[in-house]
Amino acid sequence: MRTFWFSIPVAVLALVVAGGISAQPVNYAAGMTYTADPPLRTDWLGDAGGELTNGVKDWAWDPVTGWDGSVAVNPRSIVIDLASAKSDIGSVVVTVFVSISSAVPAQKQILVSGSSTSATTGFADWGEAVTEDTGAEANYTYTWTGGPVAARWVKLILESEVAGHHSLLSEIEVFKSEGTSAVGDEWMLYQ
């Protein structure tokens, strides 16, 4: 029995140490709501709603939503409401569906900004989310890493590569800055 009681704290400690090394980054955008201007074409591609924050980002048509280039003007913007003020946003990652053979190109530019005021005002420019345009039929990952910054609302402004072409996305992630993580934060995950 002495061995049994001794083994519990060792196991817990091992879990905490392993968690500290391999913990998944915190995605503040997971499950959050968003609004788009012009509106996303939700009657298209089987969009069930919430597709940009549901964690599914396979390279396929089903997880995709966005703007139909034949009807949507450039630029195209989307605002995610993180539900509460965050003080430590470290990065923003946008997964863009690209299929050259289906006339769905990469995005020419994706700009990132944030506001602590409202969904429509007070946005400060954070910079550009960039990717490597390989020309491949694949998801392209556009990444901005300028944090930590504070905001509740995060806005993306997209320019399709060619006017009249689609902007199709499968996921938007807003990650907590890992640079501000402390021992206390790791312990909080296990309480």
Ligand SMILES: [Ca+2]
């Ligand atoms: Ca998704």
